[in-house]
Amino acid sequence: MQAYLKRFSVTGKKALVTGGSKGIGAAIAVVLAQAGADVVIVGRDQAGLAEVAQQVEAVGRRCVALEADLATVDQPRRAAEAALQAWGGIDILVNNAGIARIDALDTLSVEAWDETQAVNLRAPFIFAQTLIPHMIKQRSGKIINVSSQAGVIALDGHAAYCASKGGLNMLTKVMAAEWSQYNIQCNAVAPTVILTPMGIQIWGDPTKSEPMLAKIPLRRFGQPVEVADLVLFLAAPASDLITGEVISIDGGYTAL
8 A cells, every 4th residue: 555545544443433324424434434444333323323334344344333312421421332342442533423403592492402412512522531541541542523614603593503513612622632642633523514314404495505505605515425534534644733623624614
């Protein structure tokens, strides 16, 4: 293998991807597998997990599928512990799972607020806290948090979501501040609207999508594989000097 290819390879690494049963998470799991990683996928959709596991195994990598409800406190920790027990350690953690409860700030329920923070912010903290001792011991690791442009700019009706992703951005920076000394790189990616089932559900109405597209210089939404490719870069040795960053992948939206 040529030297530059090795820098973009994760051959022999073990990755854990939350929200790995569909959408961005499924694309990330498959792309990491194509680049050489064995993958643990975590999600609630048993059928989706099975389908993604087949795609991972089809490229010759191993896959462990774990069902877990990330809105709880105990299930994220149990899933992370199961991954450690299965493979002895995780080299790459991708905190991708997320939910969006769209409502105006003055009518948003406390329950919707709490559920959003639990899945989008608390679960990444729990996964990282559970897996970090092994990364520290081996003096290497990659943590990639899937945030959003909504963690950088405000969107109407997205109060809980924006708050959770803004918090995830700062959590990422604190991870980098505390764990970089152990050669562990912690970064976040902040996509614009990505055409997953959830993205289509929220933005499929042209009356809503057209004003958003008008704010994106590239005049299009993203595809899951485009986010997955950025995650691969951050998981690979080519990005070893990058840590504590929130990298936008938004067609130029936040450049304006």
